[in-house]
Amino acid sequence: LVEHSSAAREIFEKADAILGRPLSKLCFEGPEEELKLTVNTQPALYVTSAAALAVLRAEGIEPGIVAGHSLGEYSALFAAGVFDFATGLRLVQARGQAMYEAGQARPGTMAALLNLESDQVREICEKASAKGTVVPANWNSPGQIVVSGDPAAVEEAVRLAQEAGSRRSVMLPVSGAFHSPLVQPAVDVMRGELAKAELQAPRCKFVANVSAKLVDDVEAIREGLAAQIVSCVLWADSVETIAREG
Secondary structure (H helix, E strand, O other): OOOHHHHHHHHHEEEEEEHOOOOHHHHHOOHHHHHOOOOHHHHHHHHHHHHHHHHHHOOOOOOOEEEOOOOOHHHHHHHHHOOOOHHHHHHHHHHHHHHHHHHHHHOOEEEEEOOHHHHHHHHHHHHHHHHHOOEEEEEEEEEEEEEEOOHHHHHHHHHHHHHHOOOOEEOOOOOOOOHHHHHHHHHHHHHHHHHHHOOOOOOOEHHHHHHHHOOHHHHHHHEEEEEEOOOOOOOOHHHHHHHHHH
16 A cells, blocks of 8 residues: 555654654564554554555545444544544554553453354353353354453363364464453553543444444543443444445
8 A cells, every 4th residue: 555655655654753663664564473462553453544544535435334343443433533643543552552551461362263153152151251251252243253351261262162063263363351351451541541532523424343333422432432442342233234324
């Protein structure tokens, strides 16, 4: 995108200036180990999404409805005009830092369970909870649900999923138990950061992670952004909402 679009290039240059560090270099060159740290991954994803949006906008393409998966919700809200680029970048920088610190304070992990019904996953989480906290974290699609929690409990959930006939249930390379109670301290930090941020009503329809419903109230958006850190991402339901909206 950057090689072919001056609009995309400007977004990366602006991000480097706002953050005071070469995020673009980390995106383009790595190292992967550093990029995988959530404190870097989150701003990197937001900026890359904003660069893609800049390319679309240069072609006169504007969204009619937006949603974003977890961190992607910030990109969606930027696209909808809820906050400007710099505000969004500062928020995702704070979110990445807060979630990283929460992950360091109470280490956790995540796993994708494939080819199981949602009721089976709930039952597996209940059984695996004997070894610690484990909860559904992302309802990604029919047949792909991510769980999150204490490492021993998540590993047990993977074992139980395989026993239940899941062909490919795998641990994910993440630096914390995101969308679970283990990262609650990050919610408190983000409430403070979001309270300071200037938000506007969305210019197009917006579907929220925490409810999979259309939300246009600014305070509800603010609260949803804080809550989604420990809430399950209702992604499959969000896509169905978008489809129903035409």
